[in-house]
Amino acid sequence: MREKIGDDAQERYWDSISDEYHDITRIDCSDFHYGPQIPGESALHILPEFSTGMTALEIGCGGAQNSVWLAKRGVRCTAFDISRKQLAHAKAIASHQGVMIDLRIGSFADFRLKTLASQFDFVHSSHAIEFVENPRDAVAEMAASVKKGGWLMISTVHPVYNGDWMAVADEHDDVERDGQFIVDYFNPPDDIRDEGSEHVVSRAYPVSAWFKWLREAGLEVTALEEPAAIADAPYSSDDWAAHGGQLDVIPSTVIFVAKK
Numbered sequence: 001m002r003e004k005i006g007d008d009a010q011e012r013y014w015d016s017i018s019d020e021y022h023d024i025t026r027i028d029c030s031d032f033h034y035g036p037q038i039p040g041e042s043a044l045h046i047l048p049e050f051s052t053g054m055t056a057l058e059i060g061c062g063g064a065q066n067s068v069w070l071a072k073r074g075v076r077c078t079a080f081d082i083s084r085k086q087l088a089h090a091k092a093i094a095s096h097q098g099v100m101i102d103l104r105i106g107s108f109a110d111f112r113l114k115t116l117a118s119q120f121d122f123v124h125s126s127h128a129i130e131f132v133e134n135p136r137d138a139v140a141e142m143a144a145s146v147k148k149g150g151w152l153m154i155s156t157v158h159p160v161y162n163g164d165w166m167a168v169a170d171e172h173d174d175v176e177r178d179g180q181f182i183v184d185y186f187n188p189p190d191d192i193r194d195e196g197s198e199h200v201v202s203r204a205y206p207v208s209a210w211f212k213w214l215r216e217a218g219l220e221v222t223a224l225e226e227p228a229a230i231a232d233a234p235y236s237s238d239d240w241a242a243h244g245g246q247l248d249v250i251p252s253t254v255i256f257v258a259k260k
């Protein structure tokens, strides 16, 4: 049985690591980022055109750099995070970048999201949905907040990243290489993140499960990306860079864009 991590524990964990997260992570507001070490929107071109007056909702925004990028294009942005400390960083970043974002405390499971249902041209979340108890409900909740004709973007941990590296030898030669041992693609094991007495669990799911949840929520998937690492990523950190060649041969992030 999987451990349940409530919203209070999530908030305490993210509050406790927030300052360090922003110290060690470099996120460039001049691109829309999808995850660590991978190309941003300037390379992938998978989002709709944005114009002044459009509306966007970000969930699990952290420093809200993606909302800043949208706000610079004239989009009216609302951004939620479960952590007050993360929102304080978002407020400072938005102010430094000279844009206004409506920053709100709240979780994927929060009733306040429901009160905003069907108001947004674009709903997005980068690497936050892996921390929720029920991603299928979270996808449905996000989809309910998208206007008819609007768009949703979710990026999350790729299920093949949730494995162990091992040395492998080909039966025809004895040259050893690094290979990936996938424990269980269909039910990937929990990735437990500890910080002092607090911890959260990051969970991966098969790519087909996300596809199904998006379709069930009434959306049509228009892009599915599993990018390899690049040198000049809009989101980078020394910790992620230390994964070196691993991220050239397996994807760490899967990205979905879908239309309502």
Ligand SMILES: C[S@@+](CC[C@H](N)C(=O)[O-])C[C@H]1O[C@@H](n2cnc3c(N)ncnc32)[C@H](O)[C@@H]1O
Residues within 6 Å of the ligand: 007, 010, 014, 027, 059, 060, 061, 062, 063, 064, 080, 081, 082, 083, 086, 106, 107, 108, 109, 125, 126, 127, 128, 131, 132
């Ligand atoms: C890995 S960070 C990513 C932050 C940001 N999206 C980015 O790409 O830099 C995950 C974020 O999700 C937030 N978070 C975790 N669980 C959440 C939940 N249940 N509801 C809303 N936000 C959550 C955390 O506070 C944290 O800011």
